[in-house]
Each structure stands twice: as structure tokens, then as C-alpha cells.
Amino acid sequence: MTDTRGQQTQAAASPLPGERQPQQPGGPYHPPQAYQTQGGNASATVRRPRTGARTTPRVRKARLRVAKADPWSVMKVSFLLSIALGICTIVASAVLWMVMDAMGVFSTVGGTISEATGSNESNGFDLQSFLSLPNVLLFTTVIAVIDVVLATALATLGAFIYNLSAGFVGGVELTLAEDE
Numbered sequence: 001m002t003d004t005r006g007q008q009t010q011a012a013a014s015p016l017p018g019e020r021q022p023q024q025p026g027g028p029y030h031p032p033q034a035y036q037t038q039g040g041n042a043s044a045t046v047r048r049p050r051t052g053a054r055t056t057p058r059v060r061k062a063r064l065r066v067a068k069a070d071p072w073s074v075m076k077v078s079f080l081l082s083i084a085l086g087i088c089t090i091v092a093s094a095v096l097w098m099v100m101d102a103m104g105v106f107s108t109v110g111g112t113i114s115e116a117t118g119s120n121e122s123n124g125f126d127l128q129s130f131l132s133l134p135n136v137l138l139f140t141t142v143i144a145v146i147d148v149v150l151a152t153a154l155a156t157l158g159a160f161i162y163n164l165s166a167g168f169v170g171g172v173e174l175t176l177a178e179d180e
Contacts, residue, residue: 086144
């Protein structure tokens, strides 16, 4: 057979990769095999490992860019972390107060201060009543609440500022690696 340019073409040309061969109407379709069989028996084919296999693990790397930080999600996460930090602060101050009270620090220092500030008519400044556990916990709770509000607001503001600066310079690039 000849085409318009005078070249001969094959009547049964082999298909391109990815193309299906015309299916025979008599039998089911059999997809092409990835590994050629030796001797025609597909069930007896055993895949052998490569002899030059690598001994060191291959590391996949991906370069990613943090282009935008969602201010709403930054606010939620910073709020929860600030709450956790505030609770830790209150618990730590209570434990520290109890340890110092058990060691007698408040009674010793309080006695010294009341002697130094006292006169014949008054006993002086009472440090133990001023630094009682309820007063210390109230003061620590006020500081923790202020910390929660400020940390949440500053983190959200930081997300807005990051988004503005990432618009100019493209953001922070990270290289992530995965060991296989």
C-alpha cells in the first residue's frame, strides 16, 4: 500500500504507547503486560530484584512557599495557646507559693519587714496577709487574662503584617524532606 507521498505504509502498524490495539471480537480484552513473560506462562513469571540496588535511602525533597497566613486561624490557635499558657502560669504560681510557704519564707521575711516598719503604736507592714494565696492567685489571674488578650491580638496583627510583606517578597520558602 502507498500513501500520497509515495511511501509504503504497513497494513498492520504497531500502536503508539498508550493506544489500545483493535480488540478481537471473539475474546476478552487483555491489557499489555508491564513485564514480558519468559516462555509465555504469565503465572510462572517471578520478578527478580535489581542487582545494583541502592544501599542508602533515597530522600525526596519538596520546596514549598508559605504565601499567606489566614488571620482567623492564627487568631484561633494563638487564643488556645494563650489560654494554655495562662493556666500554666496560674498553676505554677500556686505551686511556687505553696513551696515558699512550706519553707517558711513568708513568715521569716514578713517578721523582718514588720520589725523594720513597726513602731511602738503599730505592728508595721503585714507581708503574710498581703501575700496570701487568694491575693497571689487573683493577681496572677489578672495578669494571665491580660496576657491572653494581648498575645491573641499580637499574633493576629502579626498574621496581617506577614501577609502584607509576603505580597512584596513572596513569602517564606521551606524545603521539606521525606526519607523513604
